Amino acid sequence: MGTFLFNVLAIFTLVTAAGVVVNRNAVNASMCLLLSLVGVAGLFVGLQAYLLAFLLLLVYAGAIVALFLFIVMLLDTKGDARPTLHKLPIAARVLAVGLVGLGVVSFVAQGKLPEPAIGTAPAVGASLKLYAYQLFTTYLLPVQILGFLLLIAMLGVIVLSKRFDGLEDIK
Amino acid sequence: MIDFYLNLHPVVQGVLKGLAVIMVIFPIGGACSMAERKVSAWIQGRPGPNRAVVPWVSWIPVIGPFLQRLGIFHVMADGGKMLFKEDALPGHVNKFYFILAPIVAMIPALTTVTAVPFGAYLDTAGKVIPIALANVDIGLLAVFAVSSLGVYSLILAGWASNSKYPFLGGVRASAQLISYELSMTLSVIPLFLWVNEPGREATLGLGRVVEFQSQPGFLGGMWFVFIMPVSAFIFLTSLFAETNRQPFDMPESEADLVGGFHTEYGAFKWGLFFVAEYAHMVIGSTVFTLLFLGGWNPLPWVSLADLAGWLGQLSPLLAHPLAVGVISIGVFLVKVLALVFFFMWVRWTVPRFRYDQVMEIGWKKLLPLSIANLIFYAIAIAIIQK
Numbered sequence: 001m002g003t004f005l006f007n008v009l010a011i012f013t014l015v016t017a018a019g020v021v022v023n024r025n026a027v028n029a030s031m032c033l034l035l036s037l038v039g040v041a042g043l044f045v046g047l048q049a050y051l052l053a054f055l056l057l058l059v060y061a062g063a064i065v066a067l068f069l070f071i072v073m074l075l076d077t078k079g080d081a082r083p084t085l086h087k088l089p090i091a092a093r094v095l096a097v098g099l100v101g102l103g104v105v106s107f108v109a110q111g112k113l114p115e116p117a118i119g120t121a122p123a124v125g126a127s128l129k130l131y132a133y134q135l136f137t138t139y140l141l142p143v144q145i146l147g148f149l150l151l152i153a154m155l156g157v158i159v160l161s162k163r164f165d166g167l168e169d170i171k
Numbered sequence: 172m173i174d175f176y177l178n179l180h181p182v183v184q185g186v187l188k189g190l191a192v193i194m195v196i197f198p199i200g201g202a203c204s205m206a207e208r209k210v211s212a213w214i215q216g217r218p219g220p221n222r223a224v225v226p227w228v229s230w231i232p233v234i235g236p237f238l239q240r241l242g243i244f245h246v247m248a249d250g251g252k253m254l255f256k257e258d259a260l261p262g263h264v265n266k267f268y269f270i271l272a273p274i275v276a277m278i279p280a281l282t283t284v285t286a287v288p289f290g291a292y293l294d295t296a297g298k299v300i301p302i303a304l305a306n307v308d309i310g311l312l313a314v315f316a317v318s319s320l321g322v323y324s325l326i327l328a329g330w331a332s333n334s335k336y337p338f339l340g341g342v343r344a345s346a347q348l349i350s351y352e353l354s355m356t357l358s359v360i361p362l363f364l365w366v367n368e369p370g371r372e373a374t375l376g377l378g379r380v381v382e383f384q385s386q387p388g389f390l391g392g393m394w395f396v397f398i399m400p401v402s403a404f405i406f407l408t409s410l411f412a413e414t415n416r417q418p419f420d421m422p423e424s425e426a427d428l429v430g431g432f433h434t435e436y437g438a439f440k441w442g443l444f445f446v447a448e449y450a451h452m453v454i455g456s457t458v459f460t461l462l463f464l465g466g467w468n469p470l471p472w473v474s475l476a477d478l479a480g481w482l483g484q485l486s487p488l489l490a491h492p493l494a495v496g497v498i499s500i501g502v503f504l505v506k507v508l509a510l511v512f513f514f515m516w517v518r519w520t521v522p523r524f525r526y527d528q529v530m531e532i533g534w535k536k537l538l539p540l541s542i543a544n545l546i547f548y549a550i551a552i553a554i555i556q557k
Contacts, residue, residue: 027268027330034323050309054316062319063349069326070345073338128308129373 006046013039026072030065037061051131188304192284200280200449205246207449207515214519223248253442261332261435268331273436273443276324279317280450286313287457288378290500291467292492293479299385301378302496310376311363314458315356318413321451322348325415325422325432328444332435340431343526344422348413350533355409357541358402361548362395362462368556377458381466385474392472396463401544403463405537410455412533415448417518421526456510457503464506467499475499 016039019032037060044053135143176184212219220242229235260266288303322345329341366383367373384394396403412419423431433444460466468474483490524532
């Protein structure tokens with residue numbers, strides 16, 4: 001990919017990502033998230049990982065952000081005045097500064113990936129067959145565990161949100 | 172002429188090709204809106220639009236009045252009306268998103284065309300080469316991904332209008348489209364399991380699906396609508412829901428929501444929504460034709476290569492790649508337009524569902540059916556292709 005295109009997409013992604021955080025209006029924030037995801041998909045296309053790009057569009061941009069918008073519109077958040085910041089305890093402040101510092105230090109110290117590893121690494125996301133094969137062999141357990149976690153979350157939502165009062169048979 | 176074209180920069184070539192395809196899809200979208208009015212009139216036993224006429228044409232003896240009665244000039248009349256009408260912007264709307272929504276409606280509708288092959292020709296070696304803007308490996312996934320972005324136009328239009336009925340329409344649209352996307356995706360998986368035989372490079376390309384349906388032999392030349400009728404049924408039903416066509420036009424639903432998500436829209440912005448709906452319908456029909464109706468093959472068990480062979484015996488001129496290409500596009504368009512007619516036929520025949528019925532059909536009927544269908548074909552294909 002041309003460096004120019006990469007720069008444009010990267011800046012676009014970062015700016016819109018910042019927009020998600022900064023925007024007070026939840027609908028604006030969701031739209032920024034959508035644009036940011038499209039930018040990331042563009043970066044994937046630049047890396048010739050077409051499958052990942054379109055999966056990202058299909059799953060996240062097409063469905064999940066639409067659900068976000070659905071919820072935002074249902075709750076009708078008007079972008080209220082921001083809650084005033086409470087003073088944090090000293091321990092929390094020290095911890096926060098320490099964590100950020102640790103992150104910066106580790107990024108500076110070890111933020112470089114070894115060069116030859118990138119060149120020889122198999123492009124798993126590039127080919128459909130390779131991707132599917134990896135999913136069902138190397139990454140089978142994580143995929144199954146993730147699916148199970150999602151199932152638990154779903155059941156939790158049903159249990160929390162649904163009233164089982166008049167329904168003896170479900171109990 | 173051809174040399175001049177081939178000497179252009181690839182980007183310019185791509186833009187020209189893209190424009191050419193859009194210049195076909197956009198008028199077809201407009202013409203479909205006209206056809207819908209005429210078809211509805213025929214189904215309801217009334218004459219339908221039959222007044223508008225261009226003066227000079229009406230002077231032609233037989234053809235003029237015939238074209239007038241057919242109502243084809245109403246396309247121009249409608250288009251002109253929408254262009255020149257005052258484009259009122261209500262004071263209570265969110266202006267940015269209000270204007271953005273119709274544009275967002277058009278973009279996915281026209282972008283999906285890039286991954287859809289719409290014809291084929293035979294090269295000198297007799298190999299069938301699909302004609303498409305980008306014959307990508309990802310094919311169907313690209314179509315699904317881009318067309319799934321179309322939901323934002325409905326959501327944004329509903330939200331930005333800042334009034335109750337459009338809002339309800341937008342909320343309905345987001346829930347409905349996500350619900351039916353699931354069964355739609357699941358319904359085509361058996362088809363690609365069958366197409367991606369062992370020992371082949373895996374693909375989701377739509378051209379490959381058509382190629383698979385044009386093999387010799389009884390099973391080879393059979394269209395997928397016969398091999399996988401349940402998949403075809405689920406896909407078509409989901410297509411109705413995804414394009415917001417009746418009986419699934421919950422977001423619009425003029426009986427209870429006035430005009431649904433576009434209540435506050437008028438003039439050309441409304442026209443864009445309208446054309447986008449038909450463009451979605453046309454693209455959905457092309458995908459269905461490619462997947463289940465054999466694409467550019469004229470008949471089941473008669474592939475394009477067979478047809479080109481017969482035509483070549485008639486006259487060598489007809490076997491020219493250009494002629495075969497035009498014929499294949501013609502065959503394909505006939506199928507697509509027949510399917511568009513089917514969409515209209517259903518619209519004026521089946522009453523609209525209630526919203527709870529839409530959700531129940533989506534989640535309790537179509538989704539389990541598509542999963543059962545997938546499991547059945549997965550086992551069957553594993554046994555057959557072992």
